[in-house]
Amino acid sequence: MSVLDTDIQFIKGVGETRKKYFEKLGISTLRDLIMNFPRGYEDRRTMKRVSELQFGEMCCVSATVAAPARTSHIRKGLDITKCVAVDETGRLNLTFFNQSFISRALTVGESYVFYGRVGGKIGAPELQNPVIEREDLPPAYTRRVVPIYRMTAGLSQKIMSNAVRQGLLKCGDELPEQLPESVVERWRLARTRFAYENIHFPRDIESLELARRRLIFEELFVLFCTLSLMRSRQQEKPGTRIAPPDMSPFWSALPFAPTGAQRRAVEDILRDLSGARPMSRLIQGDVGSGKTAVAAAAAYAVIKNGHQAAFMAPTEILAEQHYKTLSGLLAPLGVNVDLLTGGLGAKAKREAQQRLRSGETGLVIGTHALLSDSVEFSDLALIIADEQHRFGVQQRAALSDKGDTPHVLVMSATPIPRTLQLIIYGDLDVSVMDELPPGRQVIDTFQVGEDMRRRIYNFIRRLVGEGRQVFIVCPAVEETEEQPDGLKSVKEYAAELSQNVFPDLKVALVHGKMKPKEKNEVMESFAAGETDILVATTVIEVGVDVPNAALMVVENADRFGLSQLHQLRGRVGRGEHKSYCVLFRGAGGDAAMERLRAFCKTNDGFKIAEEDLRLRGPGDFFGSRQSGLPDMRIAGLTTDLELMRTAKEAAQELLRADPDLSSPDNAILKESVLRVLEKNRGTLN
């Protein structure tokens, strides 16, 4: 066993009681600890003398304690400890809240370095709750760049960085090494020891950059190798070969002429289906690009060859919507289309299952209910998953098991820059549908400040008066450290709207913490036109079709990624009515305004995704937990694309020479690859 597998509780400064807090952060071994990279850094290198202190700045001051610290008890739960320190230029007041133990830590006549934000009055500067460090000890928390880690109650930055320090000592020379020596040399990467020390406790900014480059490279490199290996493994399994049928009846049954992009996607699919290995294809098309018709074509081809297809939708509403569209299109072509959702009565469900088992049903559309054990197919050859972000790979796999390595088609409406596709979708082949059907209306988009709120409310009222419906989206309900009552605020906001702003209109609320059934009811009643205004968190992102909705209002739009905003905007403009999107800027400042301005100017999802990538880095794409992406420790934060390309090139080069990593030189790499596979078993495609 490697020292890296040491249980976290045996690290000095952790112990049994703190162990559980570390585990909350996903840290249970020494390896986890030192691979828990900081989420940011604070540059505490600025040293000032007392007379130079500027109100509001963050800096270090070296000063000598002049008088004993005094604590006064102000009221229950509030103790204030005050102390005075001096240097040759002046007096510095130190104030601590509820930290009476400080008085023992500060000795009169001793010099300390204090770090904090300067407050107080002119001529009487003050630091509140400063970080304290003895001047004669080597800098750890002051006078240097310090790491900032993800936190949880029960731990502090100091506890964490101290544990990491101890951890690095304990590792000795056994730091996690994943790269073969040849790769480190070939790509001129920093050494592991240097990288780990500087990613946590950077000597300076340059060292931090080198450390980061090494670790990001390493992570991506291992990931690329993993994906490549997975792919070659999959190619070994045979699929059901589907001979391309005559598609002309299908094309003539479509109520519209297909776009070039739709035709190309269908060609890609037919080619895959007739190949020797099962298809794994992602159709990536902007909202409204017509992915449903492409899915229908795939199902048609498979069914005309005598097999079955299953279409998985993330919600009942979507399943029903697809059922209507697809049975309307395919039934006249002799395809039996069926619906199977949890909402079906027991008898109806049994009958639908019977039709599936007997092979009578060609295409079944459903929700998670399709995964149930009682669902059996006679000959399942194609799985279609809509809106891949809501479907775990495990679920897709569970459905796959109901057939004999069926072909898989995944459809996603989140445009992802091509540069990131490989990383995110792993081994899927991708067809991009970058063309909208002709005559699509442009959704007029505006970004506004608070001063426009009244006018926007009037606008809402006017649209509702004309019979339209309105979405109002608030940032996700997530109870975080900074926002402990996110849910409360959305509820309060909805209540405020319905009671005070629009007492005469029907306002409903839907959020992610609701039970699926409740959620469905609210969505359905909105889709049926029974509510005028739907206040929602981002749960509505997924493709619900409400053609009568003509306005999307987004609160605190600065908190959303542009691609996410684009998804939201795609919820309107789905019918014949002129549609609008209004973004309340929120408190995001100039940078946010800049971003939103770019967004208002274009309706092209791919352009927006590229812009998002340029402005925010790939972090957002990796960052979203829900999306079934591989778990990245560092590459998400600030990866530059150049580095990504380099890592990919490096991985390809190595795999060309040693395709299954069997060379002894690559043994450690192979071990890491296996670890990534294991760790991401549910998420990698």
Ligand code: ADP
């Ligand atoms: P999405 O890609 O978002 O799933 P849909 O498949 O739901 O898009 O299609 C959006 C709308 O566009 C539907 O009403 C569909 O009938 C229509 N549509 C799809 N393809 C075309 C086309 N080639 N020409 C005209 N309308 C189309």
Ligand code: MG
């Ligand atoms: Mg769709």
